[in-house]
Amino acid sequence: MFPYLFAMLGVLLAGTLASLPFGKRISRGIAVAATLAVLVMAALMLAIALGSGSSFYESLPYIGVFGVSFSLQAGMVQLALVTMASIVAFAAVIGGNVESENAKASNALVMLFELAAIGLFSSANFFLFYVFWDIGVIAGFFMIYSLGGAMRRVAANAYLVYSIFASAMLLLGILLIYFYTPVHTFSISGIGAAAGSIPIALQELIFLSMFIAFIVKMPVFPLHSWMPNAYAEASTQGSMLLSGVLSKFGAYGMLLLFSMLPIASKVSEYAFALAAISAFYAAFAAMHQSDIKRMIGYTSMLEGSIILAGISALNYFGTYGSAYLMLAHGLAVALLFLAAGSIQKLFGSTDMRALRGIVKNAGSTAYTFLLGVLSSTGMPLTATFIADVLIFIGTISAFGVLGIVPLLSIILMGAYMYYAVRRSFLSTATFTQSRWHVGVPQNVAYAILIASIFLFGIMPMLLLQLVKI
Amino acid sequence: MELITPVWAAYGIVALAALLVASGIAAQFHRRKGVAFWLSTAILLVLAALAAYEFAVSADFVLFGLLHVYAFSMFFAVLFALGLELVNILSYGHSSHFIEISTLLGFAAVGILVVPMAYSLLTIIIAIELTTVPSALMIAIGGKRDLEPAVKLLLLSSIAIAVLAFAVSLVFPYDMQLGLTAIAANPSIGGSYIVFLSMVLFIAALAVEAALFPFNLWVPDVYEGAPGNVTALVAGINKKVAMVALIEILFTVFIVSRPAFMAGIAVLSVLTMFFGNLAAMAQTNVKRMFAYSSISQAGYIMVGVAAATQYGLESSAFQIAAHMFMIIGAFAIVLWLEERNIKSVEDYKGLAMRNGFAGIALTIIMLSMAGIPPLMGFMGKFLLFSSAISAGLLTLAFIGILNSFLSIYYYGRLIAAIYDRRYERKLILDRSVKAVVIAVLVVIVVFGIYPAPLMAITITVAHSLLGL
Numbered sequence: 001m002f003p004y005l006f007a008m009l010g011v012l013l014a015g016t017l018a019s020l021p022f023g024k025r026i027s028r029g030i031a032v033a034a035t036l037a038v039l040v041m042a043a044l045m046l047a048i049a050l051g052s053g054s055s056f057y058e059s060l061p062y063i064g065v066f067g068v069s070f071s072l073q074a075g076m077v078q079l080a081l082v083t084m085a086s087i088v089a090f091a092a093v094i095g096g097n098v099e100s101e102n103a104k105a106s107n108a109l110v111m112l113f114e115l116a117a118i119g120l121f122s123s124a125n126f127f128l129f130y131v132f133w134d135i136g137v138i139a140g141f142f143m144i145y146s147l148g149g150a151m152r153r154v155a156a157n158a159y160l161v162y163s164i165f166a167s168a169m170l171l172l173g174i175l176l177i178y179f180y181t182p183v184h185t186f187s188i189s190g191i192g193a194a195a196g197s198i199p200i201a202l203q204e205l206i207f208l209s210m211f212i213a214f215i216v217k218m219p220v221f222p223l224h225s226w227m228p229n230a231y232a233e234a235s236t237q238g239s240m241l242l243s244g245v246l247s248k249f250g251a252y253g254m255l256l257l258f259s260m261l262p263i264a265s266k267v268s269e270y271a272f273a274l275a276a277i278s279a280f281y282a283a284f285a286a287m288h289q290s291d292i293k294r295m296i297g298y299t300s301m302l303e304g305s306i307i308l309a310g311i312s313a314l315n316y317f318g319t320y321g322s323a324y325l326m327l328a329h330g331l332a333v334a335l336l337f338l339a340a341g342s343i344q345k346l347f348g349s350t351d352m353r354a355l356r357g358i359v360k361n362a363g364s365t366a367y368t369f370l371l372g373v374l375s376s377t378g379m380p381l382t383a384t385f386i387a388d389v390l391i392f393i394g395t396i397s398a399f400g401v402l403g404i405v406p407l408l409s410i411i412l413m414g415a416y417m418y419y420a421v422r423r424s425f426l427s428t429a430t431f432t433q434s435r436w437h438v439g440v441p442q443n444v445a446y447a448i449l450i451a452s453i454f455l456f457g458i459m460p461m462l463l464l465q466l467v468k469i
Numbered sequence: 470m471e472l473i474t475p476v477w478a479a480y481g482i483v484a485l486a487a488l489l490v491a492s493g494i495a496a497q498f499h500r501r502k503g504v505a506f507w508l509s510t511a512i513l514l515v516l517a518a519l520a521a522y523e524f525a526v527s528a529d530f531v532l533f534g535l536l537h538v539y540a541f542s543m544f545f546a547v548l549f550a551l552g553l554e555l556v557n558i559l560s561y562g563h564s565s566h567f568i569e570i571s572t573l574l575g576f577a578a579v580g581i582l583v584v585p586m587a588y589s590l591l592t593i594i595i596a597i598e599l600t601t602v603p604s605a606l607m608i609a610i611g612g613k614r615d616l617e618p619a620v621k622l623l624l625l626s627s628i629a630i631a632v633l634a635f636a637v638s639l640v641f642p643y644d645m646q647l648g649l650t651a652i653a654a655n656p657s658i659g660g661s662y663i664v665f666l667s668m669v670l671f672i673a674a675l676a677v678e679a680a681l682f683p684f685n686l687w688v689p690d691v692y693e694g695a696p697g698n699v700t701a702l703v704a705g706i707n708k709k710v711a712m713v714a715l716i717e718i719l720f721t722v723f724i725v726s727r728p729a730f731m732a733g734i735a736v737l738s739v740l741t742m743f744f745g746n747l748a749a750m751a752q753t754n755v756k757r758m759f760a761y762s763s764i765s766q767a768g769y770i771m772v773g774v775a776a777a778t779q780y781g782l783e784s785s786a787f788q789i790a791a792h793m794f795m796i797i798g799a800f801a802i803v804l805w806l807e808e809r810n811i812k813s814v815e816d817y818k819g820l821a822m823r824n825g826f827a828g829i830a831l832t833i834i835m836l837s838m839a840g841i842p843p844l845m846g847f848m849g850k851f852l853l854f855s856s857a858i859s860a861g862l863l864t865l866a867f868i869g870i871l872n873s874f875l876s877i878y879y880y881g882r883l884i885a886a887i888y889d890r891r892y893e894r895k896l897i898l899d900r901s902v903k904a905v906v907i908a909v910l911v912v913i914v915v916f917g918i919y920p921a922p923l924m925a926i927t928i929t930v931a932h933s934l935l936g937l
Contacts, residue, residue: 063920063921063924064921134847161878161881164839171870172867175851175854175866
């Protein structure tokens with residue numbers, strides 16, 4: 001079979017390197033072509049998987065001494081995330097940072113980041129997982145630092161410190177697993193089979209270090225404080241990719257961690273409690289924000305907490321609901337940040353207290369934003385709805401009535417977001433003058449994201465039928 | 470009949486080392502920079518090729534009863550010859566006293582190459598002395614300020630040499646032998662307090678040269694005061710030579726007292742990592758920052774020695790190679806900027822706009838030092854920490870990982886400064902710095918992405934030292 005995953009990585013690597021020596025226009029062309037090619041390949045993989053129900057596995061020899069091979073695999077969960085990452089990256093290249101002075105660097109960074117994301121989601125062993133994790137972290141740092149807004153220095157430094165701390169914890173966990181499983185393996189499936197023989201005390205240590213690493217990235221309370229600044233200060237492309245894709249690094253890792261270590265069943269209640277606290281924290285913190293981007297940042301944190309809640313249910317519905325929410329939220333939050341980036345350009349501000357009547361100046365942006373809000377609060381027909389239903393079936397069957405608690409935070413959040421939308425976007429009595437107009441590229445990018453949100457909302461069987469019950 | 474035999478190749482290595490000194494002395498008379506440079510380049514490259522040949526045929530014999538030609542020594546001979554060549558290129562482009570530097574580099578090169586080959590304790594002492602004295606003179610000749618750094622290095626290394634000599638004299642009476650393996654074969658070497666004292670003194674003396682805390686006080690002043698090419702030599706090669714000597718002595722002579730030195734080296738390693746990283750955070754001068762960062766890197770390398778297993782040795786050898794290239798590359802750029810009076814983190818702001826290549830190169834080198842994949846420094850740290858875990862030193866591995874995280878603070882700060890938006894006049898990179906930096910980048914990227922060949926080599930190295 002054609003090695004789709006290797007081909008994706010190859011195309012992105014070639015694109016990243018090729019776009020560096022050229023000017024703005026050519027590098028943009030290269031980026032569009034490369035991300036489109038990757039998107040097409042992801043769609044083909046999805047089609048093949050639907051047709052034959054098979055999963056993908058590709059391998060090359062790498063470091064023989066450790067028994068590490070360059071192996072990539074993709075089942076349903078991985079395929080969903082790869083698809084999501086390629087859609088978001090494509091939309092980011094089309095619609096984000098179009099007129100920025102640093103467009104060349106930003107295109108190369110998007111491709112590098114997408115390379116890291118696809119590599120991470122499809123890596124079959126933790127060695128590659130860690131390598132791609134750190135490539136993503138560094139690409140994210142430069143998206144904030146060299147392309148970001150006024151407070152980018154503080155934001156980027158906080159982001160870097162938290163991220164590298166997470167990397168260090170992740171590395172510790174990976175090394176411990178490798179040396180304390182009897183078979184000495186980095187392979188994700190191999191660890192799952194062998195983890196039972198790790199002593200309990202050590203499993204606790206491994207679980208703790210990796211849990212910390214992943215909640216930094218998701219982000220979940222109390223290790224989230226890098227997030228609002230980082231999302232708000234990054235370039236539009238940066239915000240889309242950081243919140244849509246980078247946060248899924250942590251979520252996907254968490255999914256692997258819970259399915260891998262037997263001790264997860266003993267700590268799942270604590271993880272669920274933390275998720276509930278974090279969800280309410282995010283909802284209340286969002287209500288304090290007057291800046292649109294920061295508000296979106298906190299919604300993203302809330303969804304991250306819901307994902308954690310679903311994972312901690314440790315059953316079929318919770319697990320696959322979480323995977324589906326990773327896909328759905330990635331698309332929705334990318335749409336929100338793309339719209340917020342346009343608002344920044346249109347009015348020079350993202351302060352909701354100052355903005356009025358956006359629908360008058362920029363109808364497509366206003367309605368897009370509204371759709372993004374509806375989607376992140378789980379409106380039926382959007383992908384988030386499917387995910388939320390699955391997750392809460394899962395949490396209720398695992399934790400009883402308490403399982404419904406995090407859902408209330410979504411309601412709180414939704415109430416505030418609709419209020420904000422009504423005030424700044426839909427009121428037409430007074431309106432702020434725009435200094436820019438939303439062009440074709442932005443509208444195309446909106447359309448791509450909206451279409452995929454509905455596609456996966458109306459036809460969840462595209463991904464869910466791949467799961468064997 | 471073969472054209473070249475391992476023994477003749479070994480004679481060739483010795484002859485070339487002698488030729489290097491001779492050509493250095495001759496340079497004092499003809500005084501042509503170009504001739505001196507190309508001659509020493511040719512000699513170093515041929516020497517590296519011969520050593521690589523010895524490694525490839527897995528030679529194992531002792532020359533003149535003094536020089537042990539085996540995989541361990543030949544690996545480091547190749548490595549240090551390449552490092553010396555990089556320093557040579559750097560000095561050629563940037564030293565106003567290249568002829569003098571060339572002479573001294575010839576002498577230092579002999580010491581550097583002999584240390585890993587040494588077959589007796591006395592050879593090690595002499596070779597280390599031969600390494601440090603010319604380096605101190607190079608600092609004195611090329612230093613911009615006063616003689617302080619040169620005197621500091623000279624004084625401290627002579628104290629170290631004296632301690633080394635005392636340590637040798639403690640083990641010598643046991644069987645009137647100086648050969649490394651001969652001493653190790655003596656059954657009375659284990660358990661004796663005198664021998665134990667000797668080991669402690671060896672560690673202390675070599676810790677001065679290798680800049681392990683608390684014997685590292687000379688490092689920042691010397692690195693800052695010395696011209697950049699000499700700093701590259703001292704940080705990139707001299708320190709590694711002392712580490713190689715330490716590994717040689719501990720793993721041949723004192724292998725029976727392994728639990729004791731494991732604990733001692735682990736403590737030194739922890740202190741060194743913390744001191745280096747915490748002090749580096751406080752620096753505003755980039756050269757000093759790299760000086761402290763190289764102290765912490767020495768601590769990482771010692772993690773592998775503390776593990777005291779074959780795996781630990783492999784990882785230390787890997788990281789010695791990695792850090793040699795990284796620090797020479799870093800000091801090449803620092804040297805070039807220093808000549809333009811760009812010294813502090815503040816001055817580095819906007820470097821990426823003033824010279825894109827230098828900005829990206831320094832970023833990659835620093836990311837590698839911080840241990841970010843897929844770069845060589847990451848593989849080195851990965852191997853080191855995993856060797857500590859596999860030897861059961863969980864705490865040490867944890868502290869190492871924690872320190873790796875701490876280091877991102879100051880590397881990140883400098884990287885951030887490099888990518889600051891500030892429009893100033895462009896800077897042009899000259900040929901010698903460019904050549905060195907490109908060579909370094911190729912090494913750290915290639916062995917970062919595909920480390921398997923170098924790992925296979927370090928396995929042979931560790932095998933040969935442990936006599937497996």
